[in-house]
Structures are given as C-alpha cells and as structure tokens.
Amino acid sequence: MHSSRFIFYVREDPFIFSRIATGTPLDYKQTHMARVALFIPCFVDQLVPQVGLDMVHVLRRVGCELDFPQEQTCCGQPAFNTGYWEDARPVAERFVQIFRQAEVVVCPSGSCTTMVRNFYPELLSGTPLQAEAIALGQRVYEFSEYLVKVARVTDVGASFAHRVAVHDSCHGLRELRLKEESRELLRRVRSLELVEMPYSEDCCGFGGTFATKFSAISAAMGDAKAGYAETAGAEYVTATDPSCLLHLDGILRHRNSSVQTIHLASILAQTGTAAERRAPAAPARRQQ
C-alpha cells in the first residue's frame, strides 16, 4: 500500500510540498467501481448544487455506489490561498478526519482537489495528520480525472446537441496535469460539437479572493476570455471548475453575450431521454 512510502518520505523531506506540487502523475490504480465518497465544494453546495447533483447522476450511471459524508464543509482553500494558514489548518484537519474511511473521493472541482492533494501536505506539515493527508490526496480525484483515469470510462451515455468550448481551469491544468480528460469525455457525447477557443489555457481571472480584491483586473481577464469564447462561436463554455464558470457566467451575462456556461458534469448528465431529462442545462439562473 503506497501510503507507507509517503510516511517515510515525509519524515525525511520537509520540502515534500514542492515535490508533490510539480504535477508528478499519480500511480492510478484501476479500481473496481468503487464506493465513491462525494466531496462537494462549499460553494457548489450552497450556490450551484445542480453541479453536484449532475455529478451524482453520472457516477451512478457508470455504476458507482455513492456516499455523501454530511459533516463536510470546506476544504480550507479560501483561507489557505489568502495566507491564513492558521485558520485553514483546523478546517483541513477536519476534512481529513471526515474522509479517512473513504476508499475513493470524487470532487467536481479541480481547485478543491488540488487543495487536498497538492497543498494539504505542506499545510499539515509537522502535524500528526500529515501522513494521512498525503495518503488521502492520492485517492481524491477531480471528476473527469476519476472517470477517465480511474474508472476508465469515456462514454457515459450523454447527449448534448450544442457547440461547446473547453476552458482549461488553471488548477486542473497546471496542478493536476489535466487537459485531455474533459475533451475525451466530451468527444463521446452524442451530437456535441467540440470547438477549441483561442487561449483556452489563459486564466479566467477568478482566483478566489483575487476577484474581489483586484476586481478590475479579474473582470478584465474574464472579459478577455468571454471575447475568446465568442470568437470561437461557442454556444457553451465548459470547465472542470465551477468557480471559473461562475465568474465567466457573470461576465458573459453582464455583457449580454449569447454564450452560456455549463459544468462538465452537467453536460455529461444530459442524456436526451425523456425519463432522465433535467431542467435547465445552464446553472440555475436567478429567479426573475
């Protein structure tokens, strides 16, 4: 079991943080259709719960049994990213304890997955939970990563007759080294036309508290991305990170764009059959 390797590693190497965060690929062990514990990011739970529901729908469809540890709140990223590590630490420790029994954890967000896998080792360095956190990080997966690399599934029986462009969310791209996974999944969606938007790897400008502290820069970055999506002629922009999509969605609607945003899970949840057709494809619009 690879966790013992990491326990040794940790005691000898105070710089484990930088080694893990270089994007060394995980040793993906093929699992049977595992019992999956759902890691629903705090803002997904409260602001865009449909993303979570859609992910649940898809995971069930491919044969997973699901658990939702009700005690979960947040992974700690907002405080960690803003430098409040003393505040993030207890929240992270709590997270590790809540998920310690889980065989496999799946999360519809690259940034939250990154927090656990790439940053918990440093945040919890010198604490009794560090070894467990490292081991946990090896079995927490972003949703598209789980489907393609662990469950080895690319066709989830989805159907979505629209032109879709992928925005490569930064954490997924650079911290988890994910790029092709969403595209592989989208290529198997019936009637979906996949287009590449220019500068798909450019940051959308959300960046957590960056969006409010440096709102002018954040908005300009989002504005540039919105323009690129429009140039690509996309009807929808999708991503693995709901935070990017919330940001882009707000900007697109602010500029009265015809481009809409939709999370990858929400696309994959669409099957086009009457029995499983769900209400709005796009994130819940504000009640008018």
Next chain:
Amino acid sequence: MSRAAQEFLRSAAEKSADLTHRQLIRKGIDSYNAANERGRARFFDWEAARLKCQQIKWEAVNNLDRYLLEFEQRVKERGGHVFWAENSEEACNYIVNLAVARGVQKVVKSKSMVSEEIHLGAALEKLGIKVVETDLGEHIVQLREETPYHIVTPAMHLNRTQIAALFKEKLGDVDTDDPQQLVAAARRALRRDFFSAEMGISGANFLVADAGMIALTTNEGNARLCTSVPRIHVVLTGIEKVIPHLQDLATLWPVLATAGTGQPITCYSTLAGGPRQPGEPDGPEEFHVVLVDNGRSELLANAAEREVLQCIRCGACINACPVFRTVGGHTYGTTYMGPIGSVLTPHLRGLPEFNHLSYASSLCGACTDVCPVKIDLHHHLLHNRRDAVAESDRPHSERMAFRVWRWANLSAGRFAFFGWAARLGMRMLHGLHLDGTLFDPGRAWNKNHAGLPVPSKSFRAMWGKRNGHN
C-alpha cells in the same frame, strides 16, 4: 493599505480598462509565444535543459560565498577590482566616486536592472555626469523619462508612431515611422556617445567563477561597445548572478535566449574579464565589478524561499502572466514586474509595503510552468501571503473575517446555517435592487458580474431529502 498598494490598485483599474493597451500587449506576447515555441522545439529535451539550469543555479546559490570568492580572486588576477556593496547607497557611492575621481563626464550604459534598483542614473546626474542608455528600448524609455516596462523589452508598450514622434522631438533627424529607419537614427545618435564616453557601465547576466569573467547576453551590440570603447568598464550586478563554471554557459546561454526571446542564442554572447591585457589592441584600462547585496543575503537566509535567487532574469514569467498582460509593466511600480517582481520585491523592499503584489495574482501557475530554472513562483506567492498574515501586515477586518470563516466551517450545522443566511441575504439584496450599491457587501463582485445564482436548496439539503435523511 500601503501607498504602493493604493497606487497599484489605481493604476491597475486604469490599465485594465484600456483596451488599446491590452491589445498591444497581447500582440507583443503572441509574437514572443510563437518564437518561444519554435525555440523550445530546437531542444531535444527542453525539460532536461530546465533541470540542468536549475541544478547549475542551485549549486551557485547554495555555495554563494565560495563561488563569489573564487570569482573575486580571478578578477583580481586579471587586474580588475571587485567592490562589495551592502546596499544601493554604497553601490552608487562607489561608482559616483570612481567617475568623479577619473574625470568622467559621460557614461554609456547597457541594460542593467540593478542600476534601476539602486537609482544609479539619478545619482550620477546629480553630479552633472551625463548618463546615456544605449539599449534601444532603455534609450526610448529614458527619452520619455519613464522606467522600463519589461526587463527584457523595456519599450513594448509603445508603437512605432509614438517612437517616431519621440525621436523626431529628441533626436531631430527622423521623418518616418519605419522601424528600420528609426533604428538607424538611434544608431547614428548613440554612436557619437559610444566614442566620447569615458566610462561604460554594464550589467551582467552571469558572473563566471572559474574564469573570473562576466557574461553578457545581448543582440544589439551596444553592450559590446560599452565594454570595448570607453577607458573604464564598470559592471553592476546582484551577488546572486554567479555561476560555477564557464562550461555551464553551454546550457545557460541557449536557455536564456530561448526563454527570453525565442532565439537559439543571442547575437552576442560575450565574456569580459578584466582590463585589456598587454598586447591587446584595445579595450578598457580599468575594470570594476560592483557586487550588490541590497537584501539578497536576507532572502538567502530564508531556505524555503532561497530558490528565488536562482532567477536568470529571462522575463518568461512576465510574458506568461495574465495579470501582466492585463495591467502592463508600469502598474507594478517596482523595478521588477510580473511574477518574479511580485515574489521578489516583498523580500527586497519589505512585506508590509509590498505584500499586495503577492496578492495581485490568481495563482494560475503559468509562471511556474515556463520558468527555465524551475522556480516554483506561484507557490512562493502563497508563501509571501502566509508570511504577510503571520507578520500582521494584513487588514484587521480580513483577519476577523477568516476567524469567522474558520468558526463557521468547523461545524456542518453552522456551515449550513451561514450558507442559508447568505443566500437569504442575497435574495433580499436583489429583491430590494441593492446589488452593486454601497449596501452590498459583495459589490466588488456585483459591479462587474450579472447576479449570482441563488438556489433555494443546498446540495446537502437535496441529498438529505433524496436519501431519506433529514
């Protein structure tokens, strides 16, 4: 908020709204990206090159005293002088005193970011010594009385029309905006200066310990003229620029050129060590190397952040940065801009005043991906943030907010309650048409975004219902 932070926000807002500026930068960066991609493809294994450069610079920085002493010894054997300056003032004084003692009236300068850091130009001009920037981009910003916009391409924010107008006004013999003609005009003007200056000041890309020579990576030929014609050559450099062996340049030169401009190697990769040797037809009579500390040894002492000193000043991180692309180089208000500037400046000039630079990033990580010496730049930004909080350089309201955040997130019940309350608040705000107004705590967001979705039920509530829990 520090004055620097206020000014940053003001300038950032102005530049973010300037579409013309953003388009110009985009064009310049696109041009760089195309060249850089071609450049990396010339390597059999670019990643191997990065690993090698990282290793070379790690060796140098982590044995800094040894290699600096070896460098000093060899420079002295060549008849050169080495002065160790603890700070800007000492460095300026040494050079100014030398210039005055030697009767220098004009200095020709090739590019040196350290000279910007220590404000050398002003110190010399205060004594009536004329300083001429000879790097074309530097010369342009000098004529405009601006600071460099970018460490490698100092004038990338200007188009040819602006440069032509500037040359017409300041140089006189220009009547076109054709880049070829503009460069020819600069050549004519600067040539007179090269041949009349008594002192040439250069920076150094590398200090080669085993050879006692400085290495200069250039394209224009101006650094070669600055270091060949005037009778005194002064090198101004940070202490961290040393490398162990001449052989290291076999990898560093092509990597620096590729990362900096996309070239396989720059036009002139030059090594200068000491004044002219007996029997040489020409060259300076005096050679002085000014090693500047100015906070670098303190950064060295911070072992977790030490690798930041491995930077070879290629500018690749600046080009990759979406924040730089949006606000440009002047907004940072510091000598070093972009990711390296945001990481380094708080260390060299203080976290209290400059931590905002480390916060002015979405942490996208593009910088780390492109750094040719594999500095983990965006993670160092995170560390700076952590240190700013630990040193209490952050606003009180922010600290309180995260205390509340922590308390709320340590219980599922509290979390659910706060989430519900926040949604209720958002619905009320929207119902009363107060979004984006002073009453709206989320106005920074709502100013630029259409309203956030406000679901009536959270995921956990719906899961609970579906799965029979309540």
Next chain:
Amino acid sequence: MATTDSPLENPGRARILERIRTALRESSPRPAGPEGRKIFAPVADPLDRFQKECAANITECVITPDMQASARAVTDLLAALPPGEIFVQDAPLLRGLARDWQASRAIQWSSEGGPMESVQATITLAEALVALTGSVLVSASCGGRGASVIAPVHFVIASAEQIVPDLESVFVKIRERNIAFQNSYMSLITGSSRTADIEKILVMGAHGPIRLIVVVALKTE
C-alpha cells in the same frame, strides 16, 4: 583611487560574506538535475549544419576551396562596399592574404591599435565556429574587442576544421587552449546585430555590424 579590498575601503565585504555564510548554514534540498537526459540532439554533419544555421540567423557564409580563394572572395565583397579604410587583425595568415586586399584598400593593422570609428570593414580570424547555432567565437586575440563590433561589416576568415559541433564542445576547446585566461574578452557571435525593441519587429543592424560574413576554407593547405 585606493584599492577596494581592504576592510577600511570595503567594510561591507566582510559583512556580506558573513551574512551569506550564516544564511547557508541551513541547507535546501539539491534538485535532481537532468540525470543523463540529452539536451540537444547530436549534430550529424557539422559543416552542413553550420551553413544552415547561418542562413537562419542571417550570417553570410561563403565556402571556398582554400585560403587563397578566401582572400579573393573577400576582395570581391570589399569591392561592393563604400570606399574607406579596412581594419585587419595582424596575424601571419592575414598578412599573407592581405596582399590581395592592399591593392584596393588602405589597411589599418590591429598591431597599431583598435579600429577607427570610420573603417568600412574589419577582417579577423576566429577561435572556433559552432555548428549547432551557426556561431563564430572570437577573442581579444582576434584583432581586439572593437574588431568584431565597430565596423558595419565584419569578415571572418576561417577554415572548416575550426568547426565544432555544439556549445559543449566549444567550451572544451576554450579550456584546452586556455583561451579564457589568455584574453580579457571573448564573444560568441551569431549573426549580425539586431533589435526587436520596436513593436517586436526584427530590425537588422542595431549598434554592431550590419553584416557578418564568414568565409570558410575547406582546406588550409
């Protein structure tokens, strides 16, 4: 100006060194490095590669059968330049070849000093040629520092046997022949001077030579 090494003149030196030594008492982990991975593909045919790279970096590369032919090639190229003195490195080989050039041009020799600002061209030898990048290594022994940068045209008289495959090998050559310590100056020149400081548009001929012409003799006799 008194020497700057005494503690009185440079008190900062000891303090900086002390700070560095104290700082380095705490170590940081050494990175793994490339571990034997190849950085550049080996150069199969150096002469061919040299020519290709010269074309790419806009160095004019002229291949001749021998040195006499090189001398004549230079004479022809000189004829097209504006009238005026040329500067030539004072080496026995070039003294010999200069008989061709003296007919049409006044020559300033490097033994008399550095090149005058007004020379139309300089002619020097080289320490080595590098195939990987199409570069010419010159040192102060090749006519001095100004010889390769002051004039608008710089001719390099070289031979095919001076071509080394890549940068690693040129530094080996520098070490073997002790070039670094016999000279106060070296420059690896790749193409003629240029700048992209105006709108990132490449313009040739900034402050250094506008033309770099490398004449490579296949045999040196």
